[in-house]
Amino acid sequence: MTGYEGLCWGFGWWWLIPTVMIIMMVLCFLMMRRRMGRMACGPFSCGDFGRHGDSPSESAREILDRRYARGEIGKEEYEEKKKDINGTGE
Numbered sequence: 001m002t003g004y005e006g007l008c009w010g011f012g013w014w015w016l017i018p019t020v021m022i023i024m025m026v027l028c029f030l031m032m033r034r035r036m037g038r039m040a041c042g043p044f045s046c047g048d049f050g051r052h053g054d055s056p057s058e059s060a061r062e063i064l065d066r067r068y069a070r071g072e073i074g075k076e077e078y079e080e081k082k083k084d085i086n087g088t089g090e
Contacts, residue, residue, distance in 0.1 A: 060085050061082070061085055064078065064081050064082060064085065
C-alpha cells in the first residue's frame, strides 16, 4: 500500500479545468472587444447622446424647444433663435 489509492478518483475530471479556462479566455476576449468598440466610437457614432441628451437625428427646433422648456434660455433668446432657425430673422 502506497497511500495514494484514494486520489485516483479525481483524474476522470481532468478535462474540466482546461475547458473552463478556455471558456473564460473567450469571454474575456469578447468583453474586451466590445469595450474597445465603444472606446473607438465618436460621440454620436455608437448611439451615445450629446451633452444635453440630444440625439443627432433631432432637429434644431426640437432642441431649442426642449432648452426653453427646461429653462436654460429665456423667452427673448428663444424667440430670436426660433426666427433664425425658421429663416425669418433679419
